[in-house]
Amino acid sequence: MNRVLNDNALLRDVKRLQDANTLIKAVGVGSLYAIGIACVWFLCVAVPAGALWK
Template identity: 65%
Template structure:
């Protein structure tokens, strides 16, 4: 049975890809929180200015 020359490197790359997926998820969650905070801020300012009445 022949082993691939870089099979350990392939296993390391799999964990790196999982780390990248976690990073993308964290960026997405941070982006959604930013949008939510911006929307609440906008509604508060618009209400205070009387634009929603």
């Protein structure tokens, strides 16, 4: 009986790890989108305005 309870707890933890993995992936993808948007902004706005080289 104790083994069954431990197995169920292990399966429950695996589900939580999968949820955490999904969250980590979502944060990573969001971060990459933010970096991409920042690069496009930099190329379209900051460089032509001469923000770096005056």
